[in-house]
Amino acid sequence: MHQLDLHISQHIGSTVFQVSQQITLGSLGIWGPSGAGKSSFLKMIAGLHKPLSGSMTWNGTSWFQQWPLKWTPLRRRPVGFCFQDNRLFPHFSVDQQLQFFRQPDLDSSEYNKILETLGLDSLLSQKTSQLSGGEARRVSLACALVRKPELLILDEPFTGIDQKRVMQAIDLIQILQRNWQFGLLLASHHLNEILAFGQEIMLLDGSTQASFGNWANLLCQMQLPALHQCPIENVIWASRMAQGEPIVVENEHLFLGPAALPDAKCFKFLAQDVILARNKIENISVRNQIPGRISQILPAPWGHLLALDAGQTIWAIITEETQAHLHFEVGEMVYGLIKAMALQSVDDVY
């Protein structure tokens, strides 16, 4: 376990944001909507931006102190950083890029394992400027890992990577974390990615303070305005056997509306747009009806948050009154109804 002591204030947009927290890592998910300052916060922790004031200590070593000024730049911190926007050097091949980041004491079996899991073996001789978005994302993630860091900071690391590889990448990071014992800070606006690594989150909802704690507790304490600021978003992956064939999610035909690109495979929709039903319903305008088992029910001030295990977790929000009327229970089979119009394609998935 690592200890990150933060007592800092920093500009995020036009507001001054303050954090005073002793964080024990493990893993900490940083969750919040786009523009809430997740990236700025991570860059400040990594050592790319100096905080306005305060102090920051990593396992007893001072990384920042306002007075007398102490500052350890990123290059001298044992940090692996995966930038949201890749930042691969255009004059390097993938191999040169990885060697530039590789820590000398990383043994070659671990290095090869990273390359293999992220599917980079066949890309080594390619120029980084010729990679597709998903490939570049994987190289960027590998760069952070081959640093063999004490603190791994991942900023939306799985955007643009297909579902199978996301699962493999999550497994890889978990195995490496067990072997190397690094602390992990993971920013994402997808709850499922964060929950793959742990239950502890820092909630950034655009206000001047962050909240820390167990995700379910935090979500359930969140007041309605904050939920509007920070809506719970579902992300599902669909597949298609061949070009022209219908697109399916867990063997169910997926109907798409105009907000989804016809050839997309990854879609997002809000938890509050999911309708739950005990039976499949004919003669209704909602065409997507995905069966699943209720795995969790969390009471919150604004209703109930339900997790539906349909091969992939689908979150649904229902009101207090609905739950009082229908009495959904954990383990029960239900259908998640999603309007085709509510599906938006996540178009940066390759």
Next chain:
Amino acid sequence: MDWQATLISLKIALLATVLNLPMGIAVGWLLTRMRGWWRHSLTALVMLPLVLPPVVSGFFLLYLFSPAYWIGSTLDALNIPVVFHLNGAVLASAVVSFPLIVRSVLNGLENLDVRYLEAAEAAGVSRREAFFRIVLPLVSPSLMVGSVLVFARSFGEFGATMVLAGNIPGKTQSLPLAIYTAIQSPNGWQRAWLLVGLACLISVSAIILSERLWKRPHASA
């Protein structure tokens, strides 16, 4: 005789480019690190040869490097002659064309995406390694443009060279000086035309070559 002048010109241009490239990178980099009054002063000093008449630059150089003063006498003692020597021609060309390389380097460094520098930080490498492996390759198109400009300016250098290195056939007489001498001499027009033709040929070749070199990194990017 004609080939000699051409060769001397090519030698001067090449040496001035080789001399100016590292100096230009160093001064350009220094300027990006400086702020306020210091930066303005150094910029003014570096850019001065661009606005001064070359003859005036040559005059200052002659004064500085004359064996009567300490720089010139020290260099003489070290057996490095400058005045009325090929070294002087190279020096004059380098000084006169120096603003061109500094301007190009500055352009490249100031337009360099700061996100690449942050990414180099994240790789944990030293600043020196980041400079040589990331910054220099990324600004190489600007270095290329600057080098071509220095080469071209040095190839055509006349005024400052004439004042500092003189016009000694076979020693310091470059192509432009040879053309001038040919025009001045009776019945020299035929020779002048020949030299002008050579100058045009070399200049056009240099443009074509630089275009090809310029395109290469872009084609692979």
